[in-house]
Amino acid sequence: QTVVTQEPSLTVSPGGTVTLTCASSTGAVTSGNYPNWFQQKPGHAPRALVYSTSNKHSWTPARFSGSLLGGKAALTLSGVLPEDEAEYYCLLHYGGAWVFGGGTKLTVL
Amino acid sequence: EVQLVESGGGWVQPGESLRLSCAASGFTFSDYGMHWVRQVTGKGLEWVSDFTAAGHIHYSGSVRGRFTISREDAKNVLYLQINSLTAGDTAVYYCVRGTKAVAGVDYWGQGTLVTVSS
Numbered sequence: 001q002t003v004v005t006q007e008p009s010l011t012v013s014p015g016g017t018v019t020l021t022c023a024s025s026t027g028a029v030t031s032g033n034y035p036n037w038f039q040q041k042p043g044h045a046p047r048a049l050v051y052s053t054s055n056k057h058s059w060t061p062a063r064f065s066g067s068l069l070g071g072k073a074a075l076t077l078s079g080v081l082p083e084d085e086a087e088y089y090c091l092l093h094y095g096g097a098w099v100f101g102g103g104t105k106l107t108v109l
Numbered sequence: 110e111v112q113l114v115e116s117g118g119g120w121v122q123p124g125e126s127l128r129l130s131c132a133a134s135g136f137t138f139s140d141y142g143m144h145w146v147r148q149v150t151g152k153g154l155e156w157v158s159d160f161t162a163a164g165h166i167h168y169s170g171s172v173r174g175r176f177t178i179s180r181e182d183a184k185n186v187l188y189l190q191i192n193s194l195t196a197g198d199t200a201v202y203y204c205v206r207g208t209k210a211v212a213g214v215d216y217w218g219q220g221t222l223v224t225v226s227s
Binding site for chain 1: 155156165167169170203208212213214216218220
């Protein structure tokens with residue numbers, strides 16, 4: 001059973017920068033895991049932010065960026081806005097199946 | 110405009126079956142892989158299954174054997190048949206479109222709630 005691990009919670013100040021990470025129990029996350037990132041606010045469906053490590057969707061704000069960092073997938077938010085407070089999930093691909101991380105609750109305070 | 114509209118959710122008793130549907134519009138349905146993702150209220154997301162544009166099907170280990178994904182490209186509809194429902198299947202089920210060129214997903218439906226209770 002593959003487990004994908006994210007920080008349970010993070011706090012950032014408005015205007016600051018924060019990096020969320022996504023680790024795999026099978027070892028280093030690579031581009032072959034096609035990391036995806038999603039934002040979800042209470043009462044709403046998730047919204048896709050990044051696919052295949054670092055590709056942004058047409059609606060993804062420029063302040064969001066995806067990368068690989070130290071064997072993990074990473075989502076960096078620069079110039080954080082109060083509206084970025086939400087739950088963030090990563091998704092990794094494992095030769096056919098996909099596995100979500102447990103989510104990171106980002107608080108902007 | 111891409112739209113994904115799920116239906117078929119509701120209240121069912123343990124052991125019963127249910128078929129969820131996802132009506133797609135605004136894109137060439139047959140060109141895209143499609144996924145089902147579920148979420149227990151207040152909990153995280155769980156990937157359930159996908160049906161690629163090439164016709165390949167995958168399931169998570171937790172649902173394999175009880176869930177069956179299918180699609181009707183002529184009608185632009187994705188299905189999820191769920192058998193032998195248990196309380197653990199109580200969740201919002203989302204229909205999600207895969208990205209066309211590289212691996213990932215993009216558009217999400219609003220979800221349909223399945224409640225399994227006696």
